[in-house]
């Protein structure tokens with residue numbers, strides 16, 4: 521489909537940081553083929569013309585750390601400590617997940633993400649074939665990984681790695697490059713050293729990047745130091761898992777030495793302020809990481825520890841949290857946090873040519889209705905979106921040149937059916953089988 525967006529205020533997020541007060545964007549074959557001042561002659565050249573008067577167009581959000589089907593556990597176990605929450609509530613429930621529940625849970629997450637302006641996400645979870653099928657149907661852009669964890673027998677661990685191999689063979693760079701596959705060892709505290717070494721070797725041999733949870737809490741660091749005599753960051757560096765394609769989620773409990781390693785290895789860090797605050801994991805020193813040149817981007821984490829997948833909210837949380845942490849309101853200004861939620865995330869996930877509105881770039885963008893009271897009076901549109909914007913302002917979503925949502929109506933997904941099926945699956949999960957670990961607590 522070829523589309524022309526006209527009369528739009530455009531936040532390009534290009535190198536010059538241009539904001540076009542009233543312009544047009546032409547889209548053809550999944551790419552942007554015109555960006556600039558309004559040009560009436562263009563209208564005849566596109567089969568679909570969308571009038572964006574009173575609207576603002578910007579690059580779609582990139583949610584760089586998520587576990588989609590954890591929507592199944594949204595509001596299931598709140599107000600708990602990370603390790604307690606994980607080991608007594610979440611892991612036992614995850615043992616009961618099925619292809620069906622992951623499929624509907626993933627679609628539920630995608631409905632929420634599309635409606636709040638996310639166009640790309642990274643997911644590490646289980647039954648990823650089901651998620652891949654859901655991505656294919658939704659039209660979203662994604663990085664998928666089969667979650668790898670375990671201290672148990674070699675056979676079981678190898679089986680999980682083989683599942684990721686299969687996912688890679690079937691889906692990597694599929695759907696016009698919309699889907700990529702990475703390796704995802706869960707963390708240093710859920711994977712044995714031998715397993716992490718195996719993943720590192722595979723990553724190196726086959727050139728597959730790694731995404732992992734890293735230094736999420738003080739407790740994780742303490743245990744790692746006791747066990748291996750090093751911080752989780754140093755430990756992963758020694759295992760050969762840190763490089764410029766590594767995506768490390770959280771990095772909350774990192775000291776200067778850790779940040780120096782992350783900077784020298786050019787690791788991409790995903791900040792998840794909502795999840796970190798809710799689990800009281802702490803505040804990642806994002807402003808220090810940015811000043812070291814580390815590519816820090818933004819994620820929501822799963823819907824069970826956030827409890828939504830709203831990147832507009834995440835931007836605001838990120839900005840507020842850093843200002844408190846630094847005791848300085850000048851850190852993480854609106855422009856920086858907007859780039860963390862878009863272009864920096866695209867770079868972290870290896871989607872080159874994404875994250876800005878420029879001719880030749882991939883056509884992933886969102887249209888926000890900025891003709892609402894909370895955008896008035898109009899001064900700085902980026903500040904307005906970050907500090908006053910609301911995900912309900914997102915009206916239209918275009919991914920890879922296709923209309924995924926138009927005027928608030930999902931084009932590719934049946935929202936009503938997805939909510940119904942997701943609720944049915946959640947009920948099944950809560951009532952199926954006796955969960956011993958869960959009952960004991």
Ligand SMILES: [Zn+2]
Nearest residue numbers: 733769821822
């Ligand atoms: Zn996570």
